[in-house]
Amino acid sequence: MTFQSILSVAAGGALGSVARYLVGIGSGKLSRSDFPWGTLIINVTGSFLIGALAGLIAAKWDLSQTMRMFLTVGICGGFTTFSTFSLDAYYLIERGQTWASSAYVVASVALSVGALIAALRLVRALP
Known part of the structure; x- marks a missing residue:
């Protein structure tokens, strides 16, 4: 670097x-x-x-x-x-890692949306 x-x-x-x-x-x-x-x-x-x-x-x-x-x-x-x-x-x-790719795609989308929802709920719960 x-x-x-x-x-x-x-x-x-x-x-x-x-x-x-x-x-x-x-x-x-x-x-x-x-x-x-x-x-x-x-x-x-x-x-x-x-x-x-x-x-x-x-x-x-x-x-x-x-x-x-x-x-x-x-x-x-x-x-x-x-x-x-x-x-x-x-x-x-x-x-040749099709299953890993599928898991990566599903996990990335699901976890990213889940993290966004968790952060919104957390921030909204703050006083």
Whole structure:
């Protein structure tokens, strides 16, 4: 870990976060619905983007580790951590660990929603 790698992740994260904000606001204005279209669009496009980047980096592009981190951890991570979740689930499947991937997906969704509910209840119970 170098200072340059930390800066590249921070810069990519800033760009990804701004993109997430803009996509979320824009899709909310377009849909005029209570359904979380913005989050769905962000998660799907973020997953597509990290998949495309992972494929290009593995097979086509000769990028430095710093640039790889800028694109994947920084931009994709700032845009959505769901993209990393999707890539991790895929890598487990690719390694023949289908059951582990399924458990990871179910556990991630169930435990994350459960943790959110627990935190909301805890905070609401505070005086």
